[in-house]
Amino acid sequence: MTRMSTMKAFNLIIDGESVSTTDYFDVINPADKSVIARCPKANVEQLNEAVSAAKTAFSAWSALTYSERRVKLMQLADAIEAQAETFITLLTKEQGKPINGFAGLGSGFELGGTLAWIRSTASMELTAETIQDNEEAHIAIHRKPIGVVGSITPWNYPLLIGIWHMIPALITGNTVVIKPSEMTPLTTLLFGEIAKDILPKGVVNVVAGAGDIGAAMSAHKDIDKIIFTGSTPTGKAIMKSAAENLKRLTLELGGNDAAIVLADADIKAIASKIFATSFINNGQTCAALKRLYVHETVHDQLCEAMTNIAVSMKTGNGINEDTDFGPLQNEKQLDIVKALAQDAKERGANFLCGGEVVDETGYFYPITLVNNIQDGARLVDEEQFGPILPIIKFSNIEDAIVSANRLAVGLGGSVWSTDITRAQDIASRLECGTVWINNHAMVQPDAPFGGVKDSGFGVAFGEAGLKEFTFIQTMQTAKS
Ligand code: NDP
DSSP states (O other): OHHHHHSOOOOEEETTEEEOOSEEEEEEOTTTOOEEEEEEEOOHHHHHHHHHHHHHHHHHHHHSOHHHHHHHHHHHHHHHHHTHHHHHHHHHHHHOOOSSOGGGOSHHHHHHHHHHHHHHHHTOOOOOEEEEESSSEEEEEEEEEOSEEEEEOOSSSHHHHHHHHHHHHHHTTOEEEEEOOTTSOHHHHHHHHHHHTTSOTTSEEEOOOSSSHHHHHHHOTTOOEEEEESOHHHHHHHHHHHGGGTOEEEEEOOOOEEEEEOTTOOHHHHHHHHHHHHHGGGGOOTTSEEEEEEEHHHHHHHHHHHHHHHTTOOBSOTTSTTOSBOOOSSHHHHHHHHHHHHHHHHTTOEEEEOOSOOOTTTTOOOOEEEESOOBTBHHHHSOOOSSEEEEEEESOHHHHHHHHHOSSEESEEEEEOSOHHHHHHHHTTSOSSEEEESOOSOOOTTSOBOOEETTEEOOBSHHHHHHTTEEEEEEEEEOO
């Protein structure tokens, strides 16, 4: 009890106010399973209030110019930056990722990305496009904000993905109701506390909850668009209930990205990059490299190089500055990883390193590399979303392309080679939204990113990402 009372209190943000609830749920630190905070649990009535506030705020916010909205969003970035240390520590506590982490890809990286994305996205602007201007008529395409955007975010990058959802919605003139994952709601609630003092009331509302809020949002008649990042089954459920009022949707769902390493790849040059892009955020990254297909002539060399890196990694509590990788974010995800490893073992796969839980103080799983494994094993066919990578040997490139494309998902893919033209040719045959040559999982604010097939639809980032939050109004002015 004493411990609880010293914890920072978190509240919902509705119509510019901090709002308490009657129900709360515990937020767990995955590194030691301790309770770090009580999260306010919104009920559907509070969701309705938030949607109503966003709806009311829409007319004034959408009437502002881009420049006026940009000033506010830049202030928001500055205010978050002023509390960078608080955000970084809270993120490590609720998500588990290290403060620094391997290759500097921990909480500091997420905070840095958050600031970069706000500033970059808020600098963009959609302007009217004239498609005809002659003696008969002037015809222009205008981009108008949709209305109230509902954002449902996951637990792997809670702050950054919230920003990816909200800032393009806001700069184009929409208002937002965001529901963070019940696993990692705290950084979003802290964001809301800051946003309420900068943005007009009702423009951003934060409604944390668990169990019923997501479904109520996707069925809500006054939410005009949902943007969701998470699993394919939940994406499909959202799409079904969105039919009720023909909601616009952007669905960024799971992936199982394949990488193909060709015989001429420079293994010494690429091994550490392949390692980093496979294990970024402990593998809990939608666009991480998740299936590694390697030509037989370089297979052993790459396995050895990656194993050497893997065994030097330190997995532990991310609050310690020398930790490379933290725990899995939650027990359910740890259980998925354990089950996929068990299936691989039963099939006779070879574990080059890892593969056994050695520390149960948190949801830890060691960095694990598995070879002598084929398509059809669960570890290859299902998204592991954790620190375990299957390495599959191939001899014929056509077979590798078939393997890469054989799953229902299609988020990203990559080809690794010193022959760039050939690599690009192969990459263009991969059925996915982004293909990388000699890289993977790299995203930036001006390059569109999204999935195909069961990985969802709609894109984030760049001008194409802004357009997702608008509808077209064609204005035809007769001249004769
Ligand atoms: P889910 O993908 O199932 O998403 C959970 C969120 O969706 C919660 O906020 C929940 O809200 C909401 N939700 C549930 N049902 C509905 C509905 N019908 N309409 C609208 N929202 C709904 O998350 P999990 O944590 O279960 O993750 C499952 C898998 O997803 C992971 O194992 C991983 O493979 C993948 N994943 C992918 C991510 C990515 O970046 N693409 C990120 C995280 C996970 P409420 O609590 O109110 O029910």
